[in-house]
Amino acid sequence: MPTHQDVREINRTMWSYGEYWRVADLLRPGAEDLVERLAPGPGTRHLDVATGNGNVALLSAGRGARVTGLDLTDEFFPDARERARSAGVELELVRGDAEELPYPDASFDLVTSTYGIQFAPHHDAAAGGMDRVLRPGGRIGMCNWTSRSWTAHFQEILSSYFPTPTGHQGQPMLWGDEGYLADLFGPGFTFRTERRNLWYPFAEAEELVAFFESCFGPCIAAKNTISPASRWAELRAELVEMTESFVTTDERGTGVPVEYLLVIAQKRER
Structure with a gap:
């Protein structure tokens, strides 16, 4: 059975593939919405978990927050630093594990994660770490894919061609359920949630x-490791067929709406 270290290295390698900034551009509206609602002010101690190339971190720093961005892989940090220079803001970027946050208790006023922490294999450890490093009265902000989203169906098809992970590693979409989050974080938090869509x-x-085949790490990893290689055509055909059921036309044009749960959780004062 793989150890925690084994799983961490596999995930680090998988997420380092591709040109993540192209995917991050699609996710930016969710980051903008979350930061607007959280409205971090000057001096706010902010930890952004699974920061990627810094969508949330940059917006918060632009409001004067003291932001630390943590990610399992540092492959995206050069892009984040260049974006920070262009925006005239400062970020601290740290390679680290969401399940083993390297910070003392109550170090931050705000902890966020957009479409990231839900992919940590051990949910209790990830949620417990966010709780531990957040001061009493602080807030957690998240955007998490839901179980009925295009992303959930995409991940389900990819996973069906590979061995089933142990524990919660294969169930990231649980984080898109309000009731599950309330149980996961416990009575020390109050929650406000809203189901929204990216486009x-x-x-x-x-x-x-x-697009995802060309730049999204888990998709690239699946294509590189599937055996026999001829099965990729079968998997890919399933992805296209599934996606066809999501394509819609409205006032925005023709595209794919992707549902997520926007979460703001307030930690109770002790």
């Missing part, structure tokens, strides 16, 4: 699948 502006299912 992926791809008019054809084939176009969206090709």
